[in-house]
Amino acid sequence: MKQQALWPAVLAAALVLAGCGSASGTKNPSDAAGGKLVVWDWKSGDKTAAAYVEKAKADFAKKHPGVTVEFVAQPFDQYYTLLGTAIQSGKGPDVMLFNGGGQLRDRVSALLPLDEFIAADKQRLAGWDAFAKDGKVYAAPITLQGHPIYYNKALYKKAGLNPDRPATTWSAFVNDCATITKATQATCFAVGNKEGAGIQFFMSGLGSGILTPKEYTDWIAGKRDWNSPNVKRMFELWKEANDSGLNNKGANSTALFNDAFGLFSSGKAVNIIGLMSDIGHWKDFREFLGADNVGVMQAPVITSGTTPSLPYDGGIGYGIAKWTQNPALAADLVRSLTSIDALHAFYTGAGAIVSDTTVKTSDGGPAVTTIVSSLKDGKPALHVALSSKTQDLMGRLSQQIIAGSVSVDDALKQLAESDKAS
Amino acid sequence: MPVGRSTSVHSAGAEWTDEARGLASRRRWEARAETPRAPRRFRGDRLAPYVLVAPALLIILGLRLWPLLLGVNFSFTGDGDRDGMPVGLDNYADLLSDPVFQIALRNVGLLALLLPVAVAVPGLLATFIFLRVPGHRVFRSVYFFPAVLSPVIVGSIFNLLLAFDGPLNSLIEGIGLGPVDWLGDPKVAMFTVVGVHIWATFGMALVVFLAGFSTLDPTLVDAARADGATVAQMIWHVIIPALSRTIQFVFVTTMIGMLTSMFGLIYVMTSGGPGGSTYLPEYYIWVQQGQMNRPALASAASTVLFLIMLVMGLVQIALLRRAGRED
Incomplete structure (x- = not known):
């Protein structure tokens, strides 16, 4: 018994002493073998990405026949945790996949600026901004990620509405929803906010119909006025939409990935603000609803004087670790991973809207045609401009707004503070 | 030899x-x-x-x-x-001013308050088995069954059962009560998760209780019966005093279990939500390290969690030692 008590006491003493210690953040360059490049991602294990990986590997093998490339597919849930450990130890993959925006920007200290390597691709590919920080590019985009509003044309037809002419104003949109809900029991929106991501999709999907073009540009440029009436309107609308029954019930306990997508795919909701690539996108919905029944609409005009546009950014892209031994070699691999043949294979296999907009998508059906044609006038998504810390806070606040435990004003105040700090 | x-x-x-x-x-x-x-x-x-x-x-x-x-x-x-620079106690200051970490600490307090329930459930059920209620053999194996399921599977099962349009709400609406958003209401969600955790883990404590009962002198129970004691009196005056060491042991192990093995359930059932209401230090550490890329802050939170466990461990060891002396 005595010994049992002694141990924790010794531990506590040791801890107190250890508290006097100082920082130990040494970084060692890795000893990666010269003839091998290691790539970390969460895609290469998917069947749908197999052709893409093959094409990219073949393209790279032509340029560097002696170099082996090893793809390590990590589970997405744990990806940034594992990557964080690798970064902390200064050892890890040479090339790694990132989500654009906060996830990349938080980790640029571990990445190599790519500007000198990718000059030739700058024009061909779109979506660079999501992978840039302070004027330097840290990853090359392979997909574009955005938030189109998908709608179920079959439900429109069933309710006697014209599926090819969706509403262009908020009031007409809500009226259409009421008609459809009455006729089919389907709710207006499928919303999943369990992860706190529902608000991000809502904000970005409808934001271009709420903020004026100037407010929108300012927001993206980092000049965000959280007290402006239109910003407040976004959050009020988030609450209103839920309170007035436009959303499926229990949005806070519905997972966006993939229960909300499931609600839309099974015809239990008319609209969903989805994704363009990866999952929850036109190709997924097409499998359940049929290619002709998946429609894509512009955001309805909610504040007059706004010009709705497709919100999108660079989706996922490959960056190069600072510790790689041969940056030029790794850069060549990144270029192969963004080559047109590889990207075309990724579009065909996974249905991703790829960063090379010259990739042919005419065989994809009406939804993908609408998306691709909207890219030209598209703008960066509102939520991507926020730091991951602010996004996390916004997720929590959005749940509390729905639950009624935090007011919109209070939420905006907290968000303004967090946004200012980061 | x-x-x-x-x-x-x-x-x-x-x-x-x-x-x-x-x-x-x-x-x-x-x-x-x-x-x-x-x-x-x-x-x-x-x-x-x-x-x-x-x-x-x-x-x-x-x-x-x-x-x-x-x-x-x-x-x-x-x-x-x-990164890598000495910052003194900045991380700890950050932690204490972070409302999510405060929620996580409050939830630790809530767990401590709910501990008696988590111990009473297996204790009572073991008592009924000991007193040979009809079907006690079946119950003995059935009660243990959830303990062999992984938290992810348990979480997924309860996600379905507790969904807003799920079976439990249909049942409640059937008897005329409004539906409850079990996992989506910040006031309810933590209790739901703790409830599921108790359901999933009480089997192990039950086995410990049954082992304790096997050391109980049956003549005491017989004597109480002969004196005409009710079940409640028997539990209060005979069983609880005789099993005091077992009960204390179950208290210690249940508390440790609650603090260290609820991550899976929280991850699957609520992702820490809604509004951060189901955060526990463990989940907070994971989010800060993996999602927010703040490993040093996560280390500070780990240190705090370690200290909490240390204090609880010392208190419980002291309790156990006192109980040992009484014997």
Whole structure:
């Protein structure tokens, strides 16, 4: 018994002493073998990405026949945790996949600026901004990620509405929803906010119909006025939409990935603000609803004087670790991973809207045609401009707004503070 | 076992015997033997215990204490731009001002408050089995069943059962009550998750209770029965006093279980939501390290969690020791 008590006491003493210690953040360059490049991602294990990986590997093998490339597919849930450990130890993959925006920007200290390597691709590919920080590019985009509003044309037809002419104003949109809900029991929106991501999709999907073009540009440029009436309107609308029954019930306990997508795919909701690539996108919905029944609409005009546009950014892209031994070699691999043949294979296999907009998508059906044609006038998504810390806070606040435990004003105040700090 | 003078085992044995006879006789024995090996053998014997505990000690020092100290040390460095720089107590200040971490700490307090429930459930059910309610054999195995399921599976099952349009709400609406958003209402969600955790883990505590009951003197129960005690009286005056050590043991293990093994359930059922209401320190650490890329802050949170566990462990050890004295 005595010994049992002694141990924790010794531990506590040791801890107190250890508290006097100082920082130990040494970084060692890795000893990666010269003839091998290691790539970390969460895609290469998917069947749908197999052709893409093959094409990219073949393209790279032509340029560097002696170099082996090893793809390590990590589970997405744990990806940034594992990557964080690798970064902390200064050892890890040479090339790694990132989500654009906060996830990349938080980790640029571990990445190599790519500007000198990718000059030739700058024009061909779109979506660079999501992978840039302070004027330097840290990853090359392979997909574009955005938030189109998908709608179920079959439900429109069933309710006697014209599926090819969706509403262009908020009031007409809500009226259409009421008609459809009455006729089919389907709710207006499928919303999943369990992860706190529902608000991000809502904000970005409808934001271009709420903020004026100037407010929108300012927001993206980092000049965000959280007290402006239109910003407040976004959050009020988030609450209103839920309170007035436009959303499926229990949005806070519905997972966006993939229960909300499931609600839309099974015809239990008319609209969903989805994704363009990866999952929850036109190709997924097409499998359940049929290619002709998946429609894509512009955001309805909610504040007059706004010009709705497709919100999108660079989706996922490959960056190069600072510790790689041969940056030029790794850069060549990144270029192969963004080559047109590889990207075309990724579009065909996974249905991703790829960063090379010259990739042919005419065989994809009406939804993908609408998306691709909207890219030209598209703008960066509102939520991507926020730091991951602010996004996390916004997720929590959005749940509390729905639950009624935090007011919109209070939420905006907290968000303004967090946004200012980061 | 064949005995031969040439085996070292035997020599060592002989030496111990000598020692038992006393120092004087050993000196005589050494003088008689006059071999240079004898003192060395003696030293080897003194070292033997240390050599034997060395592997365990090295494992504890190298794989437990040393990383622990590194972690604590790391918590005094910065994240992001200040990576690797000493920042003093900044991370701890950040932690204490973070409302999510405050929720996580409050939830630890809530767990401590709910601990009696988590102990009473298996305790009562074990009592009923002990008192041989009809079907007690079936219950004994059925109760243990959830304990073999992984938290992810349990979480997924309850996600379906507790969904807003799920079976439980249909049942409640069937008897005329409004639906409850079990996992989506910040006031309810933590209780739901704790409830599911108790359901999933009480089987283990039940087994411990049943083991405790096997040491209970049946004549006491018979005597109480003969005196006409009710079930409630029997539990209060006979069973609880007799099982006090078992109950304390279950308290300790249940609390540790609640603090260290609810991650899976939270991850699957609520992702810490809604509004951060189901955060526990463990989940907070994971989010900060993996999602927010703030490993040093996560280390600080780990250190705080460690201290909480240390305090709870010490308190519980003290309680157990007192109970031991009473016996």
